[in-house]
Amino acid sequence: MVFLISLVFIAIIALEAPALVRNKKWRELAAFSVLLLIGMLYSYGQALDIPLPNPTKLILTIFEPVSLIIERLLS
């Protein structure tokens, strides 16, 4: 699985990065790299079962109280 993920990322870099470097699009390259890095983090993290920050948990913590208030208002 890790092997496949690595293949995919190498392919992505090979497809996009040379064009960006050749045309000197540094901002795009920076954004591309940051996005790719986060993607790598989450992909490898999942493949290797490393616990990662889950946005669902964050949203649950913030909005569950709100949802409970709404429930109480409407029953």
Next chain:
Amino acid sequence: MVEHGKISSNQVSWMIISFLLGSSILLIPSAVASSARQDAWLSLILTIAAGQAVIYNYATLSMMFPGRTFVQYSREILGKYPGMLAGLTITWFSLHLGSLVVRNFGDLLSATVLPHTPMVVTDSIIIILVIMGTRMGVEVLARVNKLIIPFIVLLILLILVLGIPEMEFKRLLPVMESGIKPVIKGSLVVIGFPYAETVLFTMIIPFLNTPGKARKALVTGGLAGGALLFFIVIWTLLVLGPASTARFWFPVLEAVRVIDIFNIIQRIESIIIIAWIFLGFLKISVCFYSFVLGLAQLFNLKDYRPLVLPAGVLMLALSQLVYENYVEEAYFASKIWFPYAMVPGLILPLTMLAVAVIRELGSRKTEK
């Protein structure tokens, strides 16, 4: 700016119809029926009314800044850093929503037709298509949508008609058995999902070739999509009954399974799954497009296209981990989504509209 395509107001209306139907067609009947039971259809009527208000709100806001997306004009309204925060909220919302919808469809296929295929495989195929479509630009997305979705809608309506022999109107009784509160609770679910999510169209309507028609196109599409949702919910209630509708994961699917005309037309659920995949693809595409365009505009890039591949991987990876199991998914969609989606869907654009009006920004020819 980074996008040179142009779309027509007709295309926008169809896009919002397929966006509204998107993943809601899968999950809405169950979510609403679990709150409102046999009055779920009443909830839908409330929702359509409220949903129009939501659409009207951000459409008015967008029309004050023709040719600019939410991310672009938020900087003007709120200032540099709060504007960036607002843009980031919408961009994050599109990423999150996209990964949730991908997850919904992965669940659908894994649970019904492709049980032995790992979900990441089916999701990857969907994501690859979405990446390809987004890379080609919003005009391509709008055209593909306009080409395919009318047939899909026709197909769905046909299937609804085929279900008429199985309908029993007494399944809708007693009406308002528990009063109005469960009806309101049910309608909140649908206001959050999908109506509040349509705020992502603020990233798309700047590319209209007739900017003055933006609000009308959105409101028309919102009504049409809402009407379709209404028919689907009431149909499911009539065919399955409220208890089953609330219980099944995909009640529309189960209801379609019931259809059996003279032993010839039966087991047609595969047709409706194909229809759903098209709708889901469009919804994911809109979310994905909104995400990469938002990112590109937040970072002042000249082109969003280089971001498309890594963003796709990110959305795919997120889709695998957002829910641990179906119970979490159902709970999140029916209870947590409404307050969460209201923030970017209503609260944020409403605040920005108020600030824009007070500060007298943007072009004020809102009536056309």
